[in-house]
Amino acid sequence: MASSKVLFFLTALLLPFSFYLSPPSAHAQAKITSPNYIIQMPNLNSGAGIPSSAGYKLDTTIGQTAPGLYSSTGYLVRSGFQYIHSIIPFSFSMSNFLINFGTLMPGTPVTRTSTLVVSAGGAGGYRVTAREASYLQTSTGKTIPDSTCDAGTCSETAAGVWSLATTYGFGYNMSGNDIPSDFIDGTYFRQFANAALSEGDQSVMSSVNVGRDRTATITYKVNVSAVQAAGSYQNRILFTAIPSF
Amino acid sequence: MNKLLKFKNKKIKGNFFVFLITLISLFVIYNSVAEAQTLGLSITPPIAEIMIIPGKIVTQTFTITNDGNDGMASIYIIPFKAQGESGNVTLDEKNAVTAASPYASWFSIISPVSTFGEKFYMAGGQRQEITVKITPPESAAEKDYYFTLLYELDNNIPGGTFPMGPTNQARIGANLILSLSRDGNPAKTAEIVEFKAPKIIDSLEKLTFDIRIGNFGSYVFKPDGEITIKPTLGSVETLSLTPLNIISDSVRNIPCLKDENIITCQSSRRVLVGVYKSTLEITPDGGGETQSKTVTTVAFPFSIIFGLLLIFITYRIIKKPQKVGKESS
Numbered sequence: 001m002a003s004s005k006v007l008f009f010l011t012a013l014l015l016p017f018s019f020y021l022s023p024p025s026a027h028a029q030a031k032i033t034s035p036n037y038i039i040q041m042p043n044l045n046s047g048a049g050i051p052s053s054a055g056y057k058l059d060t061t062i063g064q065t066a067p068g069l070y071s072s073t074g075y076l077v078r079s080g081f082q083y084i085h086s087i088i089p090f091s092f093s094m095s096n097f098l099i100n101f102g103t104l105m106p107g108t109p110v111t112r113t114s115t116l117v118v119s120a121g122g123a124g125g126y127r128v129t130a131r132e133a134s135y136l137q138t139s140t141g142k143t144i145p146d147s148t149c150d151a152g153t154c155s156e157t158a159a160g161v162w163s164l165a166t167t168y169g170f171g172y173n174m175s176g177n178d179i180p181s182d183f184i185d186g187t188y189f190r191q192f193a194n195a196a197l198s199e200g201d202q203s204v205m206s207s208v209n210v211g212r213d214r215t216a217t218i219t220y221k222v223n224v225s226a227v228q229a230a231g232s233y234q235n236r237i238l239f240t241a242i243p244s245f
Numbered sequence: 246m247n248k249l250l251k252f253k254n255k256k257i258k259g260n261f262f263v264f265l266i267t268l269i270s271l272f273v274i275y276n277s278v279a280e281a282q283t284l285g286l287s288i289t290p291p292i293a294e295i296m297i298i299p300g301k302i303v304t305q306t307f308t309i310t311n312d313g314n315d316g317m318a319s320i321y322i323i324p325f326k327a328q329g330e331s332g333n334v335t336l337d338e339k340n341a342v343t344a345a346s347p348y349a350s351w352f353s354i355i356s357p358v359s360t361f362g363e364k365f366y367m368a369g370g371q372r373q374e375i376t377v378k379i380t381p382p383e384s385a386a387e388k389d390y391y392f393t394l395l396y397e398l399d400n401n402i403p404g405g406t407f408p409m410g411p412t413n414q415a416r417i418g419a420n421l422i423l424s425l426s427r428d429g430n431p432a433k434t435a436e437i438v439e440f441k442a443p444k445i446i447d448s449l450e451k452l453t454f455d456i457r458i459g460n461f462g463s464y465v466f467k468p469d470g471e472i473t474i475k476p477t478l479g480s481v482e483t484l485s486l487t488p489l490n491i492i493s494d495s496v497r498n499i500p501c502l503k504d505e506n507i508i509t510c511q512s513s514r515r516v517l518v519g520v521y522k523s524t525l526e527i528t529p530d531g532g533g534e535t536q537s538k539t540v541t542t543v544a545f546p547f548s549i550i551f552g553l554l555l556i557f558i559t560y561r562i563i564k565k566p567q568k569v570g571k572e573s574s
Contacts, residue, residue, distance in 0.1 A: 019300045049478040074297060074303070075296065075301055076296040076297075077294070077303060077305065078293070080290045080292065081292065089287040089289035089291070089310070090288055090417065090419065091285070091286065091312070091417070092417050093283065093290075093313065094284040094285075094413060095283055095414040097282055097284075097313075098282055098408055099399060099410040099413070100409060102409060104409070114413065120291070122393050123335070124489070124507070125331060125332055134411070141481070171280075172268030191527070203333075206333060208331045208332065208498075208500070209507050210505075210506075210507060219402070220410070220411065224399065232407075232410065233409060234410065234411065234413050235411050235415060236413075237411045237413050238415075239413060239415045240416045241394055241415070241416070242334050242336075242418035243419070243467065244333060245327075
């Protein structure tokens, strides 16, 4: 009787320890999460193990040592970047999305600016592209063409100097972080890629690095000649921000 | 006199009150206009990597926010390809997932709308979960498929009238890497396309490496590898590669990683002398065949010798006239 009591006591004492000492249960294989990185149904190579840092820095081997588990569930999901612990979402913002040039005077260039801000803290690098839907045009189809700059050489892919009041058209300049290198200074302009002419989107900001509040200023410029038809000219410019894969 | 002073005080107080009200009104009007002209979008997670058996179903949730003015949002799924060698994407917008697209049966949006491209209201500051169901058909070829989930926002135009000039729209994306595999263990092969270091460098220069790794297989992988720099004299230095995704049929520049910061692959030593043998070893996802390549660099103290020579010549030039002066006297 006494021995059974001792046995019960020992069992009660050792049982919690056995739970403590036993390897992690199937929970670890059901879902591993960190604020920025999630693995659902992971089959991790035991040789590498799961690095045990606060943020699950899974920068070693991820293999498939338990194909049975994969075949029963049918999928494996990894979200986020395994080498960055940041939880900042990928974000893009722009001030002044409505650009108003006001009344244009022939030979008097008008400029307006917007500020672009990208935070790719949890996304590695990124790229922001832009394209216009068409030339600046009136409802009756009259257009202000894209500028080819003073030397007639700038395009949607190459910037050129636009400083003469006798150079007409519409274009943009970039300054600030992560901008294309051909915007040497504030006198360099490009055309927007024109979707109506099947021109591909062009980068206005890009970086291979993790960045927070990367900021650039886009300056829109328009100048019309004396023969430009009167009217209200408008178009749409589409900015697309996508993180690196 | 007192009455006059009281009257003046009252007038000043009244003017001050009017001034205060005007200031507050202007502030409110200015802020509402500024807010009305701001576009702000965010999405998380920025990437989702999914391996799935053809015919199975998985749901993936993305969280989007509208940090600008109220507007109408819409969601699209568009295939992408690698653009350049820095991990950027180029969207194949002609093949966006629609009812007519070959991927129409693969994707369906569960919430907040039921069709891709369908507009839904997003108030300023609103967060919204986007749930997408992914069901690749059983007949789909076992390989990778790459898509971007795009969140587009059309902000309300204040006053409803367009001004003279352009109106900007914004879209933000999250990448979706979809690997179709029946056994969950597809073969992955990494190829070192380039591992370059200068053959001869000055001792005061840093040993910098260019690394380009190619994936000519059918599945994405992350290079698991390091550069080992062995000098003739001194201790060995090791640099870790950043485990960036290299999608199939692409080459990617791979930088190094130190404390979660992506850095140029560069030796940290300040003064180098002698022969340095640098070996790059990589394996795709830490498994599969190991690839390696070695480059040799000779570090010679050109600038130090040039500096010493310059000091010596300058010294001789300064000394010579003094000697000549002594001899003539």
